[in-house]
Amino acid sequence: MDISLNFLICKDPKKIILIQELAEELYKIEETDKTTALLWKYVEKIDHSALLLLARAHEKRREPDKMIKALNILTAKDPKNYEAFYLLGNAHILKNKNLETLENYKTAIELNPKFEPP
Numbered sequence: 001m002d003i004s005l006n007f008l009i010c011k012d013p014k015k016i017i018l019i020q021e022l023a024e025e026l027y028k029i030e031e032t033d034k035t036t037a038l039l040w041k042y043v044e045k046i047d048h049s050a051l052l053l054l055a056r057a058h059e060k061r062r063e064p065d066k067m068i069k070a071l072n073i074l075t076a077k078d079p080k081n082y083e084a085f086y087l088l089g090n091a092h093i094l095k096n097k098n099l100e101t102l103e104n105y106k107t108a109i110e111l112n113p114k115f116e117p118p
Contacts, residue, residue: 019039020039023050024053030060043070048077051070052084058070059094064092067088081111082115086104086115089108
């Protein structure tokens with residue numbers, strides 16, 4: 001399966017959408033290990049929503065360092081992504097870093113004052 005996915009993506013880069021959809025389905029059925037493995041493999045090609053999904057999957061796995069890594073990629077591409085800053089705050093909670101948590105939550109609210117965490 002892995003070789004065929006690589007072939008499809010190389011042949012038609014738009015097929016990355018299929019990867020992202022597969023990752024979403026894996027996440028829905030709580031296969032977070034498979035979700036993260038799949039998305040990291042294509043991290044340079046996935047869109048913002050897939051990077052958020054990657055971070056959420058790592059959050060469920062209680063892997064704050066990997067959350068931060070994924071979210072740093074996202075914020076480098078989209079520095080105004082308020083959801084990324086909210087999830088960064090969550091990652092810092094897992095690391096017991098209160099100041100960083102507050103700073104990221106504050107940034108999320110500043111970027112979108114109407115944002116209400118789930």
